[in-house]
Amino acid sequence: xxxxxxxxxxIDGVLTGSVYALMATGLTLIFGVMNIINVAQGIxxxxxxxxxxxxxxxxxxxxxxxxxITIPTLFVVGVVVERLFLTRIKGPERVVxxxxxxxxxxxxxxxxxxxxxxxxxxxxxxxxxxxSVKVFGIYLPxxxxxxxAMAVVLLTALYVMLYRTRFGSSVRASLADxxxxxxxxxxxxxxxxxxxxxxxxxxxxxxxIYGATNAFNASSSYDLISRLLVIIVLGGMGSIxxxxxxxxxxxxxxxxxxxxxxxVWSNLAFFLILVVVLSLRPQGLFGxxxxxxx
Amino acid sequence: xxxxxxxxxxxxxxxxxxxxxxxxSTTSGASSSGTIAKGQPVLIGASLSLxxxxxxxxxxxxxxxxLWAADQNKNGGLLGHKIELKILNDTSTPTQVVxxxxxxxxxxxxxxxxxxxxxxxxxxxxxxxxxxxxAMVEGAGGAPSVFQAGLHNVFDxxxxxxxxxxxxxxxxxxLPASQRPKTIAYVTSTDPFTEPQIPVAEKIIKAAxxxxxxxxxxxAEATDYTPIADAVAAANAQVVILGSVDVPTVSAxxxxxxxxxxxxxxxxxxxxxxxxxxxxxxxxAGNANGVMVPNAWFGGSSNPESKTMVAExxxxxxxxxxxxxxxxxEAYAVGQVITAAVKATGGFDNTKIITYLHSGVTIQSxxxxxxxxxxxxxxxxxxxxxxxxxxxxxxxxxTTDPGATxxxxxxxxxxx
Numbered sequence: 001x002x003x004x005x006x007x008x009x010x011i012d013g014v015l016t017g018s019v020y021a022l023m024a025t026g027l028t029l030i031f032g033v034m035n036i037i038n039v040a041q042g043i044x045x046x047x048x049x050x051x052x053x054x055x056x057x058x059x060x061x062x063x064x065x066x067x068x069i070t071i072p073t074l075f076v077v078g079v080v081v082e083r084l085f086l087t088r089i090k091g092p093e094r095v096v097x098x099x100x101x102x103x104x105x106x107x108x109x110x111x112x113x114x115x116x117x118x119x120x121x122x123x124x125x126x127x128x129x130x131x132s133v134k135v136f137g138i139y140l141p142x143x144x145x146x147x148x149a150m151a152v153v154l155l156t157a158l159y160v161m162l163y164r165t166r167f168g169s170s171v172r173a174s175l176a177d178x179x180x181x182x183x184x185x186x187x188x189x190x191x192x193x194x195x196x197x198x199x200x201x202x203x204x205x206x207x208x209i210y211g212a213t214n215a216f217n218a219s220s221s222y223d224l225i226s227r228l229l230v231i232i233v234l235g236g237m238g239s240i241x242x243x244x245x246x247x248x249x250x251x252x253x254x255x256x257x258x259x260x261x262x263x264v265w266s267n268l269a270f271f272l273i274l275v276v277v278l279s280l281r282p283q284g285l286f287g288x289x290x291x292x293x294x
Numbered sequence: 295x296x297x298x299x300x301x302x303x304x305x306x307x308x309x310x311x312x313x314x315x316x317x318x319s320t321t322s323g324a325s326s327s328g329t330i331a332k333g334q335p336v337l338i339g340a341s342l343s344l345x346x347x348x349x350x351x352x353x354x355x356x357x358x359x360x361l362w363a364a365d366q367n368k369n370g371g372l373l374g375h376k377i378e379l380k381i382l383n384d385t386s387t388p389t390q391v392v393x394x395x396x397x398x399x400x401x402x403x404x405x406x407x408x409x410x411x412x413x414x415x416x417x418x419x420x421x422x423x424x425x426x427x428x429a430m431v432e433g434a435g436g437a438p439s440v441f442q443a444g445l446h447n448v449f450d451x452x453x454x455x456x457x458x459x460x461x462x463x464x465x466x467x468x469l470p471a472s473q474r475p476k477t478i479a480y481v482t483s484t485d486p487f488t489e490p491q492i493p494v495a496e497k498i499i500k501a502a503x504x505x506x507x508x509x510x511x512x513x514a515e516a517t518d519y520t521p522i523a524d525a526v527a528a529a530n531a532q533v534v535i536l537g538s539v540d541v542p543t544v545s546a547x548x549x550x551x552x553x554x555x556x557x558x559x560x561x562x563x564x565x566x567x568x569x570x571x572x573x574x575x576x577x578x579a580g581n582a583n584g585v586m587v588p589n590a591w592f593g594g595s596s597n598p599e600s601k602t603m604v605a606e607x608x609x610x611x612x613x614x615x616x617x618x619x620x621x622x623x624e625a626y627a628v629g630q631v632i633t634a635a636v637k638a639t640g641g642f643d644n645t646k647i648i649t650y651l652h653s654g655v656t657i658q659s660x661x662x663x664x665x666x667x668x669x670x671x672x673x674x675x676x677x678x679x680x681x682x683x684x685x686x687x688x689x690x691x692x693t694t695d696p697g698a699t700x701x702x703x704x705x706x707x708x709x710x
Contacts (some may be wrong), residue, residue, distance in 0.1 A: 119349040178678050213546070255520070255521040
């Protein structure tokens with residue numbers, strides 16, 4: 001272990017963590033606005049990866065250019081899923097029911113993907129996926145740099161949308177208190193639908209990077225959703241900033257521990273930190289302490 | 295996070311599990327008396343990983359079991375009884391596999407059981423099945439932990455995994471000093487399939503004077519391999535032995551190696567490169583060139599039984615001999631072992647089948663000769679090393695084997 005290796009692991013952690021943060025942002029946005037734990041977020045990421053794969057392999061469309069198609073497509077998928085299944089969930093059991101409903105959605109999409117693409121692993125390829133640039137003696141893969149840049153752009157866009165637009169005000173009002181938001185004339189149902197669509201849409205971008213850096217099949221969604229849930233729990237359920245910090249923190253800690261103490265300790269160290277944080281702040285790093293009433 | 299994902303899946307199927315357990319609790323004590331009424335089918339139960347981490351292997355196993363059953367039924371089934379397979383999905387989780395076998399025996403009253411995929415799942419499955427007195431013939435549970443569990447009912451038709459890397463290690467050691475690599479890195483997943491292979495190989499390689507410059511294990515749940523692969527690259531070993539269980543692990547290491555501009559002279563992974571087109575599609579055809587994998591079977595095997603099976607596979611599923619996953623052959627061999635045992639014992643009595651398989655008898659299969667020792671290990675198969683050479687997957691080791699192709703060494707540069 002040397003200083004370069006440590007620095008390398010931190011850079012890797014920040015670059016990779018930002019993409020996880022992007023995927024988790026969608027999940028936490030959905031929870032914050034709708035009180036829904038979308039456990040289908042993992043399969044939406046994989047769906048995004050498969051869409052990029054199909055466009056790349058069958059139409060020769062570059063992975064990043066393809067996002068112009070996959071992001072709107074997944075937005076529509078999100079809106080349809082929300083309209084068809086989630087608007088019907090009401091009452092005090094809403095959170096628990098949302099887990100079951102979105103799990104069912106996840107299973108259906110997984111089955112369809114298995115039928116269409118089989119269970120064979122695939123991976124996205126482009127000239128920049130396997131290449132890297134040397135900076136101060138450290139090789140930085142283009143795909144991680146591009147993924148980081150994309151995550152920054154998309155998260156900035158999300159921030160601008162939330163804090164500089166009228167719709168963003170509606171979202172933030174809904175995040176704070178749905179009943180009060182409705183009382184001041186905000187169409188909370190519409191906000192919820194659009195937020196679910198946005199939350200799913202970001203998985204297209206995350207899925208593309210995931211698919212370019214990992215061989216995947218539909219079952220890879222289980223690894224993803226468990227990781228994304230951990231991120232939003234650590235960051236604070238419903239906190240977009242929390243998802244950003246926790247996503248980067250999780251991967252960076254794992255990578256750093258892997259280099260300093262050995263790979264076998266990486267997960268353990270992260271979960272130890274998670275337990276400590278949740279013991280001191282059960283609501284997560286940036287979560288609200290109040291309990292939302294549906 | 296695979297461990298978490300397993301927990302998550304367990305959570306997802308908990309209701310099914312509870313229902314199955316409830317059924318088991320009311321019907322336990324299923325018999326395996328071995329008699330089936332005339333005209334009734336023989337029901338064989340298996341749990342396979344049709345989804346989850348091992349889904350690729352699990353579905354290949356399903357093809358192998360189905361292929362064997364179809365072939366056997368064409369020839370009159372087993373002792374005149376048509377074979378029916380009942381295959382349940384264990385989602386690649388050790389808890390679900392136990393539930394499945396309990397349900398298969400107690401609720402479905404299967405006559406015989408076939409094993410699941412992977413050592414990780416075979417051990418809990420064999421334990422569960424042994425409580426009912428059933429034999430478990432399997433083709434993918436070759437880890438020492440399976441045989442050291444003191445079970446009398448488990449029989450692995452495939453190669454015991456601990457010896458998988460021996461031909462590769464012996465080949466390295468046999469190279470003239472001028473060509474022999476000086477350094478080696480070992481990195482392995484904490485899995486019962488991968489971990490036992492490394493010390494056996496290391497002993498041989500170390501004795502040949504090749505210095506170990508990196509030796510680490512990583513959790514089977516890892517999803518980000520970049521820092522581990524970067525550390526291996528930084529060690530700059532001339533040879534890398536990767537203890538992997540699937541394609542994504544190998545693919546992630548290869549991608550990180552290429553990004554780090556690190557190209558070892560020889561690279562072998564314990565599993566992943568044997569997955570045919572799936573592997574090549576994941577890593578890219580150029581990068582597959584020169585990558586090695588240990589195994590006991592390949593589609594080009596000259597074994598007549600294997601040739602017949604491969605022809606039937608291609609007829610049914612399409613593709614070429616190179617596309618046939620070794621899992622298919624391992625599953626098919628399980629069926630062949632049971633065929634021989636049922637014929638020899640004249641029935642479906644699991645106690646008699648267990649006694650027969652422990653008798654030291656040799657059974658011919660698509661994997662070659664199968665003969666079980668007292669632990670249920672098949673001590674007959676030869677371990678081979680295979681290598682991707684261009685678009686071909688060829689046998690390269692043992693180098694003395696008449697069918698062996700010359701090893702591509704040093705490995706060509708990454709090329710995507």
